[in-house]
Amino acid sequence: MNNSIVLALTAGEPGGIGPELCLQLAGEERSTGVVVVASQAMLAERARQVGLTVSLHPWQPGQPPRLAAGELSVLPVDGCFSHVPGQLEPRNSAYVLQTLEVAARGCLNGDFDGMVTAPVHKGVINDAGIAFSGHTEFLQELCGVERVVMMLATDELRVALVTTHLPLKDVSAAVTSERLTQVARILDADLKRFFGIAQPRILVAGLNPHAGEGGHLGREEIEVIEPTLERLRAEGLRLTGPLPADTLFTPHWLDQADAALAMYHDQGLPVLKFQGFGRAVNITLGLPIVRTSVDHGTALDLAGTGRADAGSLHTAIRVGAHMARCRQFANQETSS
Structure with a gap:
């Protein structure tokens, strides 16, 4: 088991399936360290709604993430106004972007080896008066490339x-x-x-x-x-x-x-x-950081039903960990 890789996982749009996909990770023991960057209260409420028993543990840089079944490490981010499954709330937009910034800056300063993103809803972020065309462009600007x-x-x-x-x-x-x-x-x-x-x-x-x-x-x-x-x-x-x-x-x-x-x-x-x-x-x-994401959207119609499929998220985590290990190896080869 390789515990050296730590990935930040942003939970995405609170009204979509992202939060419950993150919670599904706790269904089994994991070999890659994952820290969910999200509102802990929102995650706890969604777990209750979909019938998942998950112990959420606040995480700080330098701590090893929880890997056992039934447990998840969380880097708490406040500011989530509403998290009703299937409903969009423009006031959540600043919170959603804050989770992305926290995860990306954590990658840039070495707290994380990479970041994985659950889906966001571009339309509701723009409805909040925030110019946003997607994760890719947001991270490009934040990283200055x-x-x-x-x-x-x-x-x-x-x-x-x-x-x-x-x-x-x-x-x-x-x-x-x-x-x-x-x-x-x-x-x-x-x-x-x-x-x-x-x-x-x-x-x-x-x-x-x-x-x-x-x-x-x-x-x-x-x-x-x-x-x-x-x-x-x-x-x-x-x-x-x-x-x-x-x-x-x-x-x-x-x-x-x-x-x-x-x-x-x-x-x-x-x-x-x-x-x-x-x-x-x-x-x-x-980018100067590893970033992977799921290949689907927020699926508002599935949010809160417990039927969301975490297959793409598992792939995004596996690929993100592989990319981070390859980069570590390349850096070791360069420095030796």
Whole structure:
């Protein structure tokens, strides 16, 4: 049993399924240390509502987290006004963002080896008058980095994105040589740093159908993507493409790759979610910290029913712990 890894777990939207997914972790003994960053009163009330018997123990930095069945360590955060399952409360928004900041700063100062996030509700945070577009962008700003990369992964497939939450009409203009260069370098570096892959093999999708069909279905491949990939290959990156997306996501290509790089959100993620929904994990690359998340939303209709499936959360914790161990090993190798 490896107790050296400690992950912060934010419970997400109080009205959603995040709190009870966190509580479900106490159903069995754990090998990875997890500290839930949330309102302890809210967790206790949700445990009562869904019929779970969980002993919640306040945690302080330096303490080993509780690992036994029936116990959870909690880093308490106040300010949760209401936590009725299935109901959104805009006044909770500042509290939700505070849990994220506490967890991230704990990672930056070494209290945690990484953070795992349960789902938040972007709409209610914006309804509270707070500009918020998602975990990824929030953590990017908090950590002070220029570019981050969203990657979703299962045990069999990793898919990273050049662009994320953009209207389709804006994607072409956003696929610039500068952005593609930054994303590819981050993907290559973090597959090495967090996954222990010495020479990552990356498949790159084209933007257009048939990867542009030699310019007949679009010129982005000819004018932007192909020249950029050639320059990156000269740096030593192992990039194959641009490939038509309907060809890239076939066993012939995927069996000889470590990750796929899609140009936009709905080019790559439907394939991954069809292949592994409920056991996939959302990973933010390019940060100075480890961050993983579940692959689903707040599921307000399931909140408080006790029927929420914690499969994706278990995967996010397992992958987060693996990434943290790989980083520890890489740092040891560098310092020796």
